[in-house]
Amino acid sequence: MADIIVSILVSGLVLGSLYALMASGLSMVWTTLGIFNFAHGVSMTVGAYVAYEIAQRLGPDLWVGYSILLALVVMAAVGAAFEYLLIRPFYGRDDMVLVTIMTTLAGLTFLENGVLTIWGPRLKQLEPLIPGNISYGLVNISRQELIIVLVAPVILLALFLVLNHTQIGRAIRAVGQNQKSAQLIGIPVTRMFLVSFGLAAALAGLAGMLLAGVRLMTPTMGADPLMKALIVVIFGGLGSIGGSIGAAYVIGFLEAILIFTVGIYWTPSMLFLLMVLVLLFRPQGLFGAKNPSSL
Amino acid sequence: MHTLLEVEGLTAGYGDHQVLNGLSFTMGEDENIGLFGPNGHGKTTLFETISGLIKPASGKVSFDGRDITGRSPRDIVEIGLIHVSQGNRLFSDMMVGEVLALGAYPRRARARMRQNLDMVEALFPRLAERRRQKCGTLSGGERQMLNLAVGLMACPRLLILDEPTLGLSPRLKDELAAAIARIAEGGMPLLVVEQDIDFLLRLTSRLYLVNHGVVARTIEVGSDSFGHADVMKEYFGMTGH
């Protein structure tokens, strides 16, 4: 029994870490632009394939040297280009929320098919950073998973510090709360949108790179994490990045428990049911303040 | 006298609703100017056009000899023309201290952030006490103080204030008016929209009456005997009540 609990905890922690990396970006784009980016999941896919390509060309030691940084920079550029091409033309329109549902869905299909065309349907995998497993008492975890569990909180802490203690971070939050006031301070509003898209894509890409070291890569690998990130963001309280991160771990643990108890097929349905219940009884989300735009 | 701000034949509005109908005025470098006029006649629209939030249909705005017509709000802030807007609610979920820091966002203000912070906290001690309070929970008067303080953090070369004492109790109004007077004494040129004529008479050397989107009358305050009653007479004489 104890070994089961431990393995549920470990797998919950791994899932939670991945979801936190995904959901923080989704949530940040929601708080700054007020739109839901359906292409956020495919950013994860593209991140994994970009890392794969870089590993092919520069050697499999993706994790040492500049390869991973290069992959993250490429992802930030992909996110920024996405904003520039598919979101920016629609700023200021009354129906922007609706239009961007369509443009982000369009972007999703383009990127997914692009990945399929460039890299083909064959399953791929990244070399794990450090191969092998670690066993310690009842805990049995692959080194790659351990890295995921350790890297995610560090990255999220860095994100928190940037958003709260740097001018650019404050500017991103300010733009989400009051565009006109932000303009009168001299903040370039559309550039903040670009930055937040770029940052979100880099975070999702990182999740993809980390995941591709433990699971096989496919062009549609981002679909399920997008769904989970959506649940997480609503669960944590729309518009609260901190709430999303907390909720990511809650959902991760819940998923691990559900997989063990009701099985892998019923788990997504149960998670959606939970989301509906949360919306019913706590519309502001698990950690959300009454005010819908708190951080 | 050197001209700091010059507005020539400005027309602007919202969609096909034109609000400014060829508005012109000038402001010198060493003077404070007051604008007043009936509600809904374009004072706020004028300020938003000057600060780049609204693009004018025609006309010209020059600041310190430079043509800034149609430039982005960011460019205009960087040049040093700072607009403290009417009833600005700022960022409800950010703390007072964060918003003040953000006020120093313009490149030209970054190096002076520390000094400016000391300056605005000396001017508004209440804000210093509330550094960690969220903007959304400030009282109307405190928020108005924060608005002014954020404007000052940007190292303005010209501060344009849109109804800085709107909706405040008489006591708070006096407090704000005193702070604005101190800002003016420090040599900051002010262009102020206010309904409180007495406040404008004390602060400024010239008043412009904005009516139907144009400057309908210029009133030199300098002439010693000029007072509230005279303004009212001119004002009502003009609008025909």
Ligand SMILES: Nc1ncnc2c1ncn2[C@@H]1O[C@H](COP(=O)(O)OP(=O)(O)OP(=O)(O)O)[C@@H](O)[C@H]1O
């Ligand atoms: N965003 C907007 N869209 C459409 N019309 C607007 C908008 N903002 C203002 N108006 C209209 O433009 C006209 C001028 O408004 P403005 O705010 O410039 O007046 P004001 O002189 O500042 O009035 P007040 O003294 O009440 O502040 C008004 O008729 C107003 O209804």
Ligand SMILES: [Mg+2]
């Ligand atoms: Mg007004």
